[in-house]
Amino acid sequence: PLRSAPLRRGGGSGLPSSPLLAAITMENLHNANSRFALDLFRRFNETNPTGNVFFSPVSVSAALAMVLLGARGNTEAEVLKTFHFDEVEDVHSRFQTLTMDINRSNAPYLLRLANRLFGEKSYSFLPDFLTNTQKLYGADLAAVDFLQACDEARKEINQWVEEKTEGKIPDLLSEGSVDNMT
Template sequence: MSAVSSSNTAFALELFRTLSQTNPAGNIFVSPLSISSALAMVYLGAKGDTAAQMAQALSFSSGEGVHADFQKLNADINSPSASYILKLANRLYGENTAHFLPDFLDATQKYYQADLKTVDFIGAPEACRAEINSWVEQQTENKIKDLLKPGTVDADTRLALVNAVYFKGNWKNPFKEANTKEMPFKIKQNETVPVQMMHQRKKLPYNYIADHDLQILELPYVGEELSMFILLPKESSDGSGPLLKLEKELTQERLNEWTDRKNMSTRSEVVLHLPKFKLEEDYELNEPLAKLGMKNVFCAGSADLSGMNGEGALFLSTVAHKAFVEVNEEGTEATAATGAVIKLESFIP
């Protein structure tokens, strides 16, 4: 596993746990890659304690190596494939009267292929917001709309660093539509909802983790380069939440080991019932990221983003994130976008 994949998995699990604490019974759906890509561009301009806190929260290795890793990952992701669609795009929107260091702009272009589009945040912030949202919509096949909410950018905004990622893949073993039936799906200990449940019986990569009473199933996409993994803990008899228990026990090392194809069996037929579903979630990630230790960057007066403009007086005002996924008999369509908005500190005389 590459360093950036490893760090992204570690960040994903920590972010998942943090989001789960505030919404233990709700759905959580995010794209850690989209979030870390946008924040890695912010990290390019961070210095001192601000950079150190970001590196710790995002599980980044220190130094320039993390950016070179993202450069390689972006190239791998955007290489054409006949079996699935996977693409990632980054862009900077900068206030046309603001000065940005050539080294910063060169690095965002080199490592993240992020072009700078100059806009008029001071004179027309709402038009700028609409332009950014329109670009995100184009990159996500019209699935992510209104990433930046009204008021997110204003006359103090100096830079928006935006990422979008899109995936569409078909199952190696598609489900038959004729087998999809309405069935109850348990969402709480004593609560079910009717869903359209897909069904198949097939030899699929499967693992059972006895110590955790956990079943793991791999659903490969065509080409078998990418897969969906389903983790299903056994329902508890004492009313305790098996998912909450799993969330606490899940580590990067365990996840890597449990989902390693060498540790999975394909000898037995698996009877699978999987709901068809469509899910869209949006988040403002300032508080969860601060809980992970990324505090200074959000504080005017404490943030050091002088690597962007050579002067400082900038801070990260908002990290907006939206994610969409649809799973059906044919496969999966998933997309996400993240916007990191940088503002100028307001000085009151």
């Protein structure tokens, strides 16, 4: 059965009522992310079986979970299934908890998870969607011109990623990878 988050549609606190329930639901998210990571690794391995692969499954999952906030019908069902989110109760508040835990300032490590939406400037996004992506994922919307200035949009995205990764990922999107259909 598909389970979706009450917060995804804007209602309820979505927070578990007990520490045990919280631990179980977080474990479900960790399991879903692990299963997705293995699925994605297998897919990468099919296309490049001898190459090295470096990716962050949690970052990919969080990005697509933000898309899930606005998805309905078949798209919603496919995202839930592909990322194994159909096995996670209240997936969005679980990601909120995970992001806060990863980004906590008193952690004995330096690890950051950063999210941002880059949307076509001529598109009107639903206010509830933008509010929920900010609240749950800490992601604001950067309006860019994919239609008329797609390479400038690509450069803006790359600059944001480079800043957030302290220069470790300078060119996430290669030249020609973004066009006016993005």
